Structures are given as C-alpha cells and as structure tokens.
Amino acid sequence: MAAELPIPIFTSLDKAFPDIETAAAQGARYDSVVKEYEKRFGHKPTFIARAPGRVNLIGEHIDYVLFGCFPAAIERDILIACGPSQPGSEATAQDGATRGGVKAENLNPKYQPQSFVPMLKSASAPSAAEEADAASTVHAEASWHLDIDKRELRWESYVKAGYYGVLNRFFASNTEHPVPVDMLVTGSVPSGSGLSSSAAMVVSSTLAFLAVNNKLEGITKGQLVEMAMENEKRVGVNSGGLDQAASVICTPHSAIFVDFFPRLSAEPIPLPTPRTVPRAVFVCANSLVVSDKVVSAKIHYNLRVVETLVGARVLALRLGQQxxxxxxxxxxxxxxxxxxxxxxxxxxxxxKAELLRFLPEIEKLRPSPQGRKEGELGVTMKEMVEWSGLSEEQFHQVYLSWVDVEAEYFQLYKRARHVITEAIRVLEFREVCLRAQAAEGDLPEDTLRELGALMDASHESCSKLCESSCSEVDQLAELARASGAYGCRITGAGWGGCTVSLVAEDQVESFIAKIKAGYAPYKELEGEKLHEVIFATKPSSGAFVLKLDA
Known part of the structure; x- marks a missing residue:
C-alpha cells in the first residue's frame, strides 16, 4: 500500500525528479535556496524538506466524514532548508540550545523573521498508589507548548504546528532534547488559493523537524499524513486528511484515490489523458478571492464539519441506530x-452500489416545511439540539466545546446530501480512470467528457448544497465551460481560491486567453503575473527530503 511506504530521502535532485528538464529547472532553484540560507545563517543547511500543494480533482468536504477523495499533487510546492543552529546563534540563546529553539526566515519579504523556543511542561508524578503497584509501568511524561494564536493568521504558526507533533511524539519522555534549528522557507503555492499551501507548509515543516532531529527512520507516508493532520489542527482547522495525503503520498503521472475508512489507504490511479484523443491537462485558475480556512472557520469550514457531524447523529437515530x-x-x-x-x-x-441505495435515506433529514420560510431547509440551534436526543449541556460538550461555529440556520439535510452524492461521484470518477487504464489503444474524447460531467456536477453540489463556493468562483467555472473546458469545479476548502478545469492540451493557450479576457481581475495581468494565477499543471511526486552534503 502506498501509505505504508517510507518517506523518500534523496541525495541528488536527479533522483527526486527523474525528468531531466524538471531536475535541471529545479536545480537552479534549490541552489539558490542553499546559497541564501548560508548567507543568512552563516552555515550550510543539512536538509531541504519539500512538500507540494495539491489539486483535488473531485471529492470536496467529504474527507472529514471519512469518504474517499481523488486529489493529485501539483508541481508547485513549499521548500524548507534547515540545519542545526551554530553555537552562539539566536536559536541557541536563552535555553534555546537545550529546548530546541528555532530561528525561522522566509524568502518572501512580506513575512518577517521569527524566533521561538518551545516550552517543556512536566507531567505530574505517579501517585503513591501507582508507585506501590509493582505491575505499574506508569512514567511521568512531559508535554510541549508553542504559542499559536488561532485568531490571527501568521506564517510561522504553520511552522510551529509542524514542530508540535515532532516534539510530543519523540521528546515527551524528557530524556532527550530537540536540537536548535535554523530554517529558511520558500514556496510557489499561492496562499489562500485552494491549492493547500497550509497543508504543504505543515507537511514540510513536520518533515524538516523530523530530518534535523534524525527521526525520519521508520516513519511511513501514512504516519506522516496522520502527524500532519493533527499538527494542522493546532492552527484551528479540523482537517480531514485529504490535503496532507495528497501532499505526501502522490506519485508523478497519477492522482490517488485516498480513503479514510476503516483506516487511511491510498491507491495511485493513472489519469487517462496521455492516451486520450485529444490529450488533456488540468488548468488551475485562482479567483483571487483569498480563502483562509483559519480566519473564517467558524462560519465556513468548521461550521460544515459540525453540520455534517450533527447530521450524522440525527440520521443514525432516525435509522434506529443506538x-x-x-x-x-x-x-x-x-x-x-x-x-x-x-x-x-x-x-x-x-x-458505490450501496451508496446509491443509501441516498434516499438522507430524506429523513429534510425538515418539515410547516412553520418555515419557503425553501428554508435549515434548522435552528434549538431544533438541532432537540433532534440530537441530547440535553443542551450534552450537545455543547459533544459538538461545540472543541470548535467555534456561528449560524442562524444549520443545514443538516443539504450537507448530508452533498456528502453522499459527492462520494458517489468520486467512485464514478475512479471507475472512468480505471476503465481508461485497462483499454487498449487510444481513448475516445468521450472519456474526457465523462470526467468533465462529473466535475461539473461536483461544482454544482459544492455551490448549492455544501455552499462552499462564491460568486467569483462560480463565474470562473461558468466561463471555463464556455471557453472549451470539458468540465470545471471549485477545488479546495472553498469560499474563494481556485477552480480546476479539464482542458484539451492543444487548447490551453487559447483557453487561458479567453479566461483572461472574460474574468475582470485578470485583464491587466501579463506574463509571469498571469502565469501565477492561471496555469496548467501535471501530477507531481509527493513530499520528500533532500539530504545535502555536510
């Protein structure tokens, strides 16, 4: 299984990027990062941790309820050059040497340099009764703390989030200390674009701290995904694992069908475009509406998590489950x-067959129209508590004590219907890709039309049932179809960010020109500035560590 493979550690870029052209292009970038690191810190880095962004081809807002998704890593990524701090540096001052102090800088000048030292909090000692029990193996373990303000988005919060899991997984026994670290961050994944720059940051920082502390041995890709999922929750996002799995597990030329039930698994699925007539690629277009999961979590992302969780409980009760x-x-x-x-x-x-049979059961969540505004399918907080079968205190403890949400009406029916229909579309998308893989000879254009139709239906559901789109993204999706895309959908958490379109390869330039002419925020953009916001992408390899010569 792909999730059980070890984290790749390379000693040269030609092994990390088997394509000669890609390796050559990336070589100049990596060399530049190494030189800038040495200039800033006075010594060479020992590792570069790399984690790509991702595009979710289909399967939005269903990973955190454990249904499978279909993402691919993209070529754009986050790089973190890192190495142990030298004696006398800022990271080793004020006990930083014994408590793993960090000096973090970013190549983007808008992000200010940061220094921080984690705090070690000792656990309480075993009780007298525990000490008296000869069979007891109780050990007092310490826990680590780093200040992360969830109310204010800061770039170093993602670095700290990655550090958390490493500290508490490997240094909780208080018998070993993390090394002080200097790190330099750079990235090509646009922030807030829906291409998962946040997950790429957390994955790469987790990898960096594992590598510099010599803790990579024995860590599988699946374990790194789980660590990164938990780490990203430190910044206030209850992630389901889709973004992290794509960033870590993906391979070149393939997407992955990633499932979360009964445990994390990932199946590489080659995309059918190389043998399709005409060939096709995916084009990402940034709406330029910044979508930040942390800042708007209580009315957007985290609210969807709570709505689907409560909807699941209510549905279970109405199905007679105890x-x-x-x-x-x-x-x-x-x-x-x-x-x-x-x-x-x-x-x-x-x-898939059973989900189609299960779909009518979702109607059990549809509220009675009596006493409601016409067309209103949501329920109030009071109704939601009553439907859950819990007291108000119990409900708050189970569903609200760990997350902040805000809404007048909670859309249990619409969210559940989106989840089940989207899960079916993911499995249908997978079937089309596998059927194409098994076929002999060139593939007909109808294959692309099938995939495109599923993408269009997914966007419609995201917009109308999950309500995770916005007017600008809807406009981009409509414009993409009118400009020749086989299909187009929102990708990522939503409320802004990117669309992904399936486009014939020989039509990419004309497609981009039509989008530029039709989407007002693009009209004044040229050259590299335009390429930053709309670009074709190929599936990329997942996260890895480049080990540099000492």
Whole structure:
C-alpha cells in the first residue's frame, strides 16, 4: 500500500525528479535556496524538506466524514532548508540550545523573521498508589507548548504546528532534547488559493523537524499524513486528511484515490489523458478571492464539519441506530452501520452500489416545511439540539466545546446530501480512470467528457448544497465551460481560491486567453503575473527530503 511506504530521502535532485528538464529547472532553484540560507545563517543547511500543494480533482468536504477523495499533487510546492543552529546563534540563546529553539526566515519579504523556543511542561508524578503497584509501568511524561494564536493568521504558526507533533511524539519522555534549528522557507503555492499551501507548509515543516532531529527512520507516508493532520489542527482547522495525503503520498503521472475508512489507504490511479484523443491537462485558475480556512472557520469550514457531524447523529437515530450520549459518529460510520455487513464494503465498486441505495435515506433529514420560510431547509440551534436526543449541556460538550461555529440556520439535510452524492461521484470518477487504464489503444474524447460531467456536477453540489463556493468562483467555472473546458469545479476548502478545469492540451493557450479576457481581475495581468494565477499543471511526486552534503 502506498501509505505504508517510507518517506523518500534523496541525495541528488536527479533522483527526486527523474525528468531531466524538471531536475535541471529545479536545480537552479534549490541552489539558490542553499546559497541564501548560508548567507543568512552563516552555515550550510543539512536538509531541504519539500512538500507540494495539491489539486483535488473531485471529492470536496467529504474527507472529514471519512469518504474517499481523488486529489493529485501539483508541481508547485513549499521548500524548507534547515540545519542545526551554530553555537552562539539566536536559536541557541536563552535555553534555546537545550529546548530546541528555532530561528525561522522566509524568502518572501512580506513575512518577517521569527524566533521561538518551545516550552517543556512536566507531567505530574505517579501517585503513591501507582508507585506501590509493582505491575505499574506508569512514567511521568512531559508535554510541549508553542504559542499559536488561532485568531490571527501568521506564517510561522504553520511552522510551529509542524514542530508540535515532532516534539510530543519523540521528546515527551524528557530524556532527550530537540536540537536548535535554523530554517529558511520558500514556496510557489499561492496562499489562500485552494491549492493547500497550509497543508504543504505543515507537511514540510513536520518533515524538516523530523530530518534535523534524525527521526525520519521508520516513519511511513501514512504516519506522516496522520502527524500532519493533527499538527494542522493546532492552527484551528479540523482537517480531514485529504490535503496532507495528497501532499505526501502522490506519485508523478497519477492522482490517488485516498480513503479514510476503516483506516487511511491510498491507491495511485493513472489519469487517462496521455492516451486520450485529444490529450488533456488540468488548468488551475485562482479567483483571487483569498480563502483562509483559519480566519473564517467558524462560519465556513468548521461550521460544515459540525453540520455534517450533527447530521450524522440525527440520521443514525432516525435509522434506529443506538448511540451513547458522548458518541459523535461520522456519516461514513453511520453508512457502515446501516449496511450491517463489512463484506459489502470490500471494494469501492460495492460501496458505490450501496451508496446509491443509501441516498434516499438522507430524506429523513429534510425538515418539515410547516412553520418555515419557503425553501428554508435549515434548522435552528434549538431544533438541532432537540433532534440530537441530547440535553443542551450534552450537545455543547459533544459538538461545540472543541470548535467555534456561528449560524442562524444549520443545514443538516443539504450537507448530508452533498456528502453522499459527492462520494458517489468520486467512485464514478475512479471507475472512468480505471476503465481508461485497462483499454487498449487510444481513448475516445468521450472519456474526457465523462470526467468533465462529473466535475461539473461536483461544482454544482459544492455551490448549492455544501455552499462552499462564491460568486467569483462560480463565474470562473461558468466561463471555463464556455471557453472549451470539458468540465470545471471549485477545488479546495472553498469560499474563494481556485477552480480546476479539464482542458484539451492543444487548447490551453487559447483557453487561458479567453479566461483572461472574460474574468475582470485578470485583464491587466501579463506574463509571469498571469502565469501565477492561471496555469496548467501535471501530477507531481509527493513530499520528500533532500539530504545535502555536510
């Protein structure tokens, strides 16, 4: 399984990028980073940690309820050059040497240099009863703390988030100390674009701290995904793992079908475009509406998480499933219990068939129109608590004590319907790709039309049921279809960010020209500035570490 493979560690870029042209182009960039690092810190880095952004081809807002998605890593990425700090440096001052102080700088001049030292908090000692128990193996472990202000987005918060998991996984016993670190960050993934710059930052910083502390051995790709998921929650985002899995596990020329139930798994799926007539590529277009999951989490991303969780509980009760007062099942778990037989989930094909059978059950969440405004499908907080079968205090503890959300009406029905229909579309997308892979000879253009139709339906659901789009993104998607795309959809958390379009390769230049002419924010952009906001991309390799000569 792809998730069980080790983290790649390379000693040269030609091994990291087998394509000669790519390796040559990246070589100049990596050399520049190394030289700038040495200029700033007075010594050479020992590692460069690399994590790509991702484009989610289909499967939005369903990973955190454990349904599978279909992302691909992109060529744009985050690089972190790192190495142990030298004696007398800022990272080693004021106990930083014994507590893993960090000096972090960013090549982007708008991000100011930062220095911080994690705090070690000792756990309470074992009780007398525990000490008296000869069989007891209780050990007092320490925990680490780094200040991260979730109310204000700061670039170094993602660096700290990556550090957290390494500290508490490897240095909680208080018998070993992390080394002080100098690091230099650079990136080509646009922030707030929906291409997951935040996950790439957390993955690369997690990798950097693992590498510089000599903790990479034995870490699998799946374990890195799980660490990065937990780490990103430190900045206030309840991520489901899609972004991290794509950034870590993907391989060149393929997307991955990543599933989260009953455990994380990833299946590389070659995309059909190389043998399709005509050939096609994916084009990312940034709406230039900045979408920050942290800043707007309580009314957008985290609210969707809570709505789907509560919807799952209510649906479970209405399906006759027994739940304890502290249980918080997710929709995939409710679906699995409804099946009643693990054998029915033995293959994605069977899961799709059962999801189609399960879809009508979602109507049990549709509220009665009586006493409501016409067309209103949401419920109030009071109704939601009543439907959950919990007391107000229990409800708050289970669903609200760990997250801030804000809404007048909570859309349990619409969110659940989006989840199930989107999960079906992901499995259909996978089927088309596998069918194309198995076919002999050139593939007909109808293959691209099938994929495009699924992308269009996904965008419609994201816009109308999940309500994670915005007018600018909807305009871009409509313009993309009118400009010749086989299909187009929002990608990423939403409320801004990027679209991804499936476009014939020989039409990319004319497609981009039409988007530029039709989308007002692009009209004054030329050359590199235009390329920064709209570009074709190929599936890229996942995260790796480049080990440099001492």
């Amino acid at each position: 739940l304890g007062p502290s249980e918080r099942p997710r929709l995939r778990e409710v679906f699995s219990r409804w099946l009643g037989s693990p054998e029915l989930e033995s293959s994605p094909e069977k899961v």
